[in-house]
Amino acid sequence: MKLAMNAPPAHIYEFDDFRLDAGKRLLWREGAPVPLTPRVFETLLYLIEHNDAVLDKERLMEAVWPDSIVEENNLTQNISTLRRIFGETPGSHRFIVTVPGRGYRFVADVRQREAEAGTHSSPAAEPAVGSGTAEPEHIPAAPQSEPAVRRNFTPIVVAISAALALLVATQLIWRGQTPRETFPSSSAAVVLPEKSIAVLPFANLSSEKENAFFSEGVQEDILTALAKVADLKVISRTSVASYVAGPGRNLREIARELGVANILEGSVRRASGKVRVTAQLIDTQTNAHLWAETYDRDLTDVFAIQSDIAQQIATALKAKLAPEEKTRLDVRPTSNPEAYLLYLTALGTRDQLEAEKIYMQAVALDSSFALAYARASILNSEMADDPPRRARARAQAEEALRLAPILGEAHMAVGLYLYWGEEKYDAALKEFEIAAATLPNNAEIPDYVAGIYRRQGRWREAETGFARAQALDPRNRSAAFLAANHQLFMRQWDAAAAGYKRTIELGADSGLPVLGLAYVEVSRNADPAAARRILDRLPADSARAAGVIAARWDLAMLERDYDAAEKIPIEPLPDQAPKVFYQGRTALARGDLESAERFLNEATAEFEKRLRNDPDAPVRHGDLGLAYAYRQMKEEAIRETRRAIELEPESQNAFHGATAAAKLALVYALVGESDQAITLIERLLAIPGPLQGLNYQSNITLGDLRLRWEWDKLRNHPRFQKIVAGPEPKTVY
Known part of the structure; x- marks a missing residue:
């Protein structure tokens, strides 16, 4: 043949x-x-x-x-x-x-x-295959419709047309046009999977505030039940939360924004021990009502409502419902109605500390309530920097798994604790894989998995995971921001810029994506003036944030405008470098050695104190090493920075290890070890990871190397001159 x-x-x-x-x-x-x-x-x-x-x-x-x-x-x-x-x-x-x-x-x-x-x-x-001689750096995966059995948390499921629409949207929003102008017309060839659905917030027809939480909990419980059906594409809660119930909702437009063909909307009324839930399923392309039902039940029977709704919708959309999926939908998570009502209230509570308390109140009523244990553990793992919270997360996850060994949320809780609590990445991945098999539409799992892959140096797989999370949660600002950051770390400047613009378009409530977009101008174009113009677009409240002010200082330093840098009122947050560290570097750059010594001595003392309080933290050693390097304490600087790498090498954490190696390169440059610095730079410039954004002097990008005064001792070295002359080397993943 x-x-x-x-x-x-x-x-x-x-x-x-x-x-x-x-x-x-x-x-x-x-x-x-x-x-x-x-x-x-x-x-x-x-x-x-x-x-x-x-x-x-x-x-x-x-x-x-x-x-x-x-x-x-x-x-x-x-x-x-x-x-x-x-x-x-x-x-x-x-x-x-x-x-x-x-x-x-x-x-x-x-x-x-x-x-x-x-x-x-x-x-x-049509997209021709093999039309060119070179293979593309990024291999797009499947379009938005998904396989019947979807138990992997890595496939990219974003349709090509939706990706193009997103790119147009991010370009228009930053040209002064509104998001509405970015949506495709009714004749645009946007493929919406037939078996896709978004569950919009249900209207709360009760008056009491506590019933608002209950209404949100009912909506999320229905959404969670639907998300267990692998043959459906179900949009996550975060992306639908802003579409509050009311006459102003344009369902067709919402469906386009979320990339789904069908919408479920409804209402909840709770009173006198009774609950009425109405729900209707709408095909947004034809405006046809595919299914509708009103449930009048005792409050103690509310669980049966979400189970029935999920199965009715699966039938209406002709989704394949595997026997094990039907079994999972029918299983009651608790036999105690009051505990289940508390669980629903916790689901609808946005305050993490308060929600965790309510979950544990539910557990107090039913000590076998594994799902409540799992949800509480997940919340505590998200606060795992606090040792008591970390301990609670572990105990709750272990109890959830003991009570329900096949519960997807229990495996998710264990995986998250292993990831954030103990940094046992392989063990965490195994738990997440088990969880994903029963929670195929959960958007958090691919985000967690992507974070682990990045730490393991599996950059392409991480990219796929972040994209998968965005496909399931397309209007989640955090997911969009994480994906944009990952593109930045991979040195995919254009994709990073588009991702930051997308995050801004989604209404990000902080200046972080704007800082990211500004830094792309530095890393890609060595253009701090363009970066500053981007920061100038920030509203007054965001512009006063400590991180934004520090970024303005950094841009002034990049432009060698030390007078301007000195006048910027830096007030760092407690966990950031102290103010005197900024003042010392500004004075050193402008040649005021006496002031530099005074400020840097004080900064060094603060970094030494932080290290004594947290001796095993790699970042503490790295920060102290840099402070020593600025003071020309060569032996101490190299020792501390190498110690940071020893505690968390690239083989253990590819991302943190690369940033620690970048600090060592800067230390070498500052203390006069030019050849060692350049050798490190040559390696780091060709890998993802050793860059973090504005206000990080050790970023290894051509833009940073060309602009930052810290590298000036290398500028007469032929090898360094060759590096900064470009072009940027191909990134090896």
């Missing part, structure tokens, strides 16, 4: 929800194109052409790379990419099976037919 790359046969291959056109070199999924790089396409085509046959790895590599000698890792990466697109998880391979010691076997049922003229749109309108 001739290989596909030499003479593509005019065949159409269909399997599961996918269709592959060998002649046009295209892959579709439920009618939407799936972008593939040329080599990934060739790998898939060869597997399909030899369906159900065991293919040796050597044979596959020879077929896909006929003119090259490549490492086995290249094939492994292609297989991993395909598995992400198919939504496969370890041990559950419906498409590609690994044959130990041999290779791979494509096991899906493949149907083959001849391609017909005019079957699809013209090639010019």
Whole structure:
């Protein structure tokens, strides 16, 4: 048989929800194109052409790379990419099976037919595969519609059209236009998955304040129940929270913003031991009411309402409801009605401390209430910097898992504690994988997993995880900001800028995304003036924030305007570098050595005090090392900064380890160890991670290296001159 790359046969291959056109070199999924790089396409085509046959790895590599000698890792990466697109998880391979010691076997049922003229749109309108000689740096995964069994928390599920709309939106919002202008017209080819839904906040028809929490809890409980159905795409709570009930809601517009085809809305009335819940399911494309129901029940029977609603909606949307999913929907989390009402109230409570108290009140009424234990543990893990909270998180997670070994939220609680409480990343990943199998639409899990992947140096997988979280929670400002930060750390400047603009568009309530956007102008363009113009757009309240003021100081230092820097009223927060550290560096840069020594001595004393109070914290050693370096205490500076790396090396935490190594490079530069500094810079400039934003003097980017006075001792060195002359080296992930 001739290989596909030499003479593509005019065949159409269909399997599961996918269709592959060998002649046009295209892959579709439920009618939407799936972008593939040329080599990934060739790998898939060869597997399909030899369906159900065991293919040796050597044979596959020879077929896909006929003119090259490549490492086995290249094939492994292609297989991993395909598995992400198919939504496969370890041990559950419906498409590609690994044959130990041999290779791979494509096991899906493949149907083959001849391609017909005019079957699809013209090639010019479709994303061509292999149209260029170079493979793209980023491999987009599947479009927004998702596989029937979706138990992996890594696939990217953002439709190509939605991504383009997002890019247009972020550009327009920063040209003075409103978000409304960024939505596609009714004729735009935006594919909304039929089995997708957003549960909007229910109207609270009761008068008491406590019933508002109860109403929110009912809405979230219904949302959570629906999210357990793998065949549905369910938008997370954060993204729907702003669409409060009322006559002004434009359901079609909301659906477009959230990327769903269907909306569930309703109301809750609670009085005299009774509850009335009304709900209606609307197809926003046709405005048809697909299902509606009014439930009049005793308050003690409220759990049955959400279970019934979830199953009715799954039926209305023709979603596949696996037997184990139906079982999970039917299982009552507690037999105590009062405990369940407290649980619903806690779900609707935004204050974390108060919510944790209410969960534990529920547990006091029913000591076997595993779900309440799990929710309380998750809240405490999010406050794990406090040792007592960390201890509570562990105890609650362990009790939840003991009571309900198959409860997804219990595994999520254990995973989060292992991640944030003990930094046991592999163990945490195992727990998150178990949790994701029963909570396929949970947007927090892929965020947590992405954070772990980043610490493990799995940057591309982390990128996929952050994108997955955004797809499930598209209007979550925190998710958008985390994803933008990750693009920044990966040196993907344009993507980072778009992500920060997206976060701003979502109405971020702090200056952090604006600071990120401003820093892109420094890292990408070495243009502090452009960065300052971005900061000037901040409203007065945000402009007075300590971080923004410190960023303005940093920009003045980047422009070598030391008079302006000296006049900026810096008032750092307690956990930030002390004010005298800023004053000392300003004085040192302008040549006022006497003032610099006075300020830096005081700053050093403060850093030494912090280290005594927290001797095992790598950042404390790194900060003290920098203070020593500014004072030319060479031996002490190198010792402390190396100690920071020893405590948390890149092999243990790729992100923190890289930033610690960047501090060491700066220390070497400041104390005159030029060759060691440049050697480190050469390595760090080609990897993701060693950069954090404005007000971090040790960032390793071409912009920072060109602008910051701290690197001046290296400027006459030929190796450094070659580095700053550019171009920026390709980042190795």
